[in-house]
Amino acid sequence: MSIIAAIWASMSLLTGPETTMAQEVPDDVTAVEEVIVDGRRLEEVARSYVERLSYPPPGARLARWSRPICPSIANMRPELAQFVIDRIAVNALEAGADVAGPGCKPNVIIFATSDGRSLARRLVSENRLGFRPAMQHTNPSRVALREFQNSEKPVRWWNVAIPLEISSGEIATRLHGDLIYPDGGNVPVAVKVRDASKLRSNVRYDMAWTIVIVDLNKTDGVALGSLADYMSMVSLSQMDPEADLTGQQTIMALFSPDSEVGGLTTWDQDYLKALYSAPPDRADPRRQVDAVTRSLIQRRLADGAHDRERPRVSERP
Template identity: 60%
Template sequence: MEGRRIEEAARAFIEQVGEPPRGTRLARWNRPVCVSVTNMQPRLAQFVIDRIAVNAFNVGVDVGEPGCKPNVIILATGDGPALAKKLVSEIGIGFRPAINHTDLGRNALQDFQNSDAPVRWWNVTMPVTTDTGDIAITLRSDEAPRTVTVRDGSRLRSNVRYDMAWTIVIIDMSRTNGAPLGVLADYVSMVSLAQVDPAADLSGQSTVMNLFRAPQDVSGLTQWDKDYLAALYAAPTDRANGRQQDAGVAHALIQQRREREGLEEDGGSAAPDGRE
């Protein structure tokens, strides 16, 4: 009974947290993460960069050397909507590349610009071939990148995977309500290392994503956050479809939770309900 409970909890966490673009699968960084922080005092900016780098390294993500070209761009501001609109106006195609299924779409981009959230983010992913890492280009349309499903032993795999390409995060310091910088950096880590649904109701989950919903209950990345990220980066990336990709991440997450808590195959675990 308890074994079933941890499986259901893991699958619910993945379903609620993750939001890849329509027709794609959960993406991750398959190249080193390089973080830049703008509009913060240098020592505070370096603290945030270091915190994200440590979080990335701890879940299996390579981190770029000093002087690397940023692909996680974090900007602090006193007016989140104004900065978001300015960036979209100036960068344009950087938010919605002319390659199919790289982002959440026009409506989501409107929400990114008009939201009153303390932190907003925009992830761009790229479909790439699994053998070479070259972009599997399809012009923006209703069609997904052309893939070939290959039977390999007892499993099905695709010749296309989805890589995180770049992420833009805006922190509206006028709306963070005094959140500790370390906890804020953990929050930004979560939305930079994975595709997190900004509209998700995660009030029933143990996650740093509840920082602005119930700040008294959040002290940083939770163990569920860490295990989810580790599972995301441990699971195979070449599953044939989104359902199989989710199942692969769920399997890795379930194994981690059982191993962490010293459980046998039929052991138990508390669901991620805010109590570690």
């Protein structure tokens, strides 16, 4: 299946009411002032994690998968590809996302290659709509797209999220015509807005598809389990490829010099659970970040993980 065919298949499955409901997170958090992490208040550390690592498109709120994810991997030995797919699926289920069954239509599309930059440039050239399906709010900027094509990093990724009207599941933005009308046409999209308020939005942001490119020439010595956890993180959430990881306990530091991370950290696991449990309908991006941060704080307090980090084995088949 070509990328554009896979993307159109993802679009056909995207619309419709959300199948799972988020847990409401209170607007107030108690007993945070007394919890200290590395000399800082837990609230400060949690907010730093969310704000530094997350990377929604400009003007958009944090997105997550509401539909089941369906990972696919090209150019990797079948037994290794299955290991990675299974690892992503387990991480998704632990986060609170759903996973599609065999024969599903891919929406997390992973390529293994010996030349990541050349492949990225070719994919963007041949499938530009797949990277920028709308004028705004669905994907990172043009500058970010250039960096995606020209980066020398071992792993690069591109997330696309689509705003949907919560009650009906209708697409709440104007997509470029070829994606809405694959047979042609230019009928404008009319989005109905119901019961708006200053605290809640009528629109949620759903992850629609993700493209990941792994440059195998630059991942020598990295355990496959660690690499699979890294790909899980960038597939299940919108991670900033240029994030300042100073002081952060995260799998996103996998390729940093002298990194000792071996898999998803408890901060990563709790962040993903917070992302998938926080209400998706906050009124603006700042309030959405606040909601996810509150959920993250509560999880750190609940499991007592605020002052310790559990190692995770990065097994290889």
